[in-house]
Amino acid sequence: MQNVSVSVKDLSLSFGAVTVLDTLNLDIKDGEFLVLLGSSGCGKSTLLNCIAGLLDVSDGQIFIKNKNVTWEEPKDRGIGMVFQSYALYPQMSVEKNLSFGLQVAKVPKEEIDKRVSRAAEILQIQPLLKRKPSELSGGQRQRVAIGRALVRDVDVFLFDEPLSNLDAKLRSELRVEIKRLHQSLKNTMIYVTHDQIEALTLADRIAVMKSGVIQQLADPMTIYNAPENLFVAGFIGSPSMNFFRGELQLRDQRAYVHVNGVDFDVSAYPSRAPFVNGQKVVLGLRPEHVRVDETASGAQASHRATVDIEEPMGADNLLWLKLAGQSMSVRIAGQRRYAPGTAVTLSFDMAVASIFDATSENRL
């Protein structure tokens, strides 16, 4: 328990009859960068607000640094928070924005100046200190907002979709900066986002959430390569994983997923439990895990398909093909071009595929 920074135990929250979070448990290690990922309304921001103390919980406990803070005010929890809309006080200069919390806490003047200038240096906003928030660009505003958390010398940083209001270029710049900040400060950070790129790039661990329940809590590569259930598999990855609903068939010492008259040889799949003949399953294949060849090779796991639509994206080229009566996407290198109508051969690496039970939707 020594290295646990934030611990959420059996947390429940309901607004009237609506249950947003249901007996949720989560332990975040000291210095860890944890991302709460999910689509809107999944309860990820609600969970963050509970940790911050901005929402009263219905049941359960929250510990920060092994101290029970369930009933504590936000200011006494040792947290700093960065909001999506920056939430800078519009009438105050950047300097005042940074020092407001310290002034409220009656920190001595010299100490305030010291901390403000240190934060300004880290975030490179010294030239902006005298300006009003309305005179700053979006990226500068968010930097100031991060600085406001920084000056308070907190144990835990909470980010509530901090990059969602920025344009794509600024977003990727600030993303790198947040990662750099985490590497140098080594604080615990909890980061809420609906953007899987942010989640995959920033996180030490990702908690994928859906309707108030954590679906999978793991490092980004595990989430990407071995999604625990159908929801996580479909949520992570863009374009999303191709799913084929079919039936498991065991013959001649080999395993096949039979989909609409097409057999996928899944003998190489590292299954957790032995396959059962006749089991209804969903086979998941990532677009980047499919090989495309012009000529038909004699390989077992190869199929013929016709290019339907081509979407060149520069570095990559995305092909939409028809296979086993349904549309699937394949990602290939950008310089390999196929005109619509071209017949190609597809082969699959079943070692990196995912197979889920069709009813429980859990990974096999």
Add this chain to the structure above:
Amino acid sequence: MSDIVAFNSVAEEAAPKAQAQRVLAGPRGAKPRRALSGRNIMIYGTLVVVALYYLLPLYVMVMTSLKGMPEIRLGNIFAPPVEITFEPWVKAWASACTGLNCDGLSRGFWNSVRITVPSTLVSIAIASVNGYALANWRFKGAELFFTILIVGAFIPYQVMIYPIVIVLREMGIYGTLTGLIIVHTIFGMPILTLLFRNYFAGLPEELFKAARVDGAGFWTIYFKIMLPMSLPIFVVAMILQVTGIWNDFLFGVVFTRPEYYPMTVQLNNIVNSVQGVKEYNVNMAATILTGAVPLFVYFVSGRLFVRGIAAGAVKG
């Protein structure tokens, strides 16, 4: 015949050229707008007529107030004064008689000031804190409290007058300025609370959350974060209250004694006094004097008023 052929060929040659020219010399840049189009005449004509219609009574009042009584008796109310006199204004302000008092409207003016200023300040101070608490600190029973407050706004004043008279009497402040100030403050509460609640609810919630994370409490957030952002809505509330309370007649006449009568009540007493000659010029001057304060407030803060109303409308 040959002429025609020649003409045709010229025409044929000219046609593409003309077309090319038209492309080059065609419409370019801003579309010209005629100042005297039918549309403009309609719009400005209507505006002028409506403006005149509303300004005419004011014109008649000002003109009449500047005439002497002999000139008024000629009956030509639209004619400008032949001989301008400020006598009626002086009389209206300083020496017109209401009952036994013959010190004009000046007494009522100062009474009105003593009623309006504290009522406005107190009601705005309380209502803004109410609105802030209702919008940002969702305490238990907040919705019920707000509903009751709003329902209060729909009950006709007349129903409540007698009970309030009794309450004030029991409190021992019936007939005093304090009593009237309390009544004005209470009656301003529903609409002002609604106004402030909607405005504060329209401010980004994350600002409030950020301030809480920064450790600011109820009053620190109110004074340091919310107040500086809310100037427009305070101006709106001030205008509503100043004009409303200044123009109030009913409460003034019911809840005060004659020596505390506000300007409106005194104006009524001057205009409706039945003894002697009807001094139209004095009446007109007195009416303009009474209406001057709200008018002045509108002129000074009208721009802020519109901005505040718009802000409330968009964000409410």
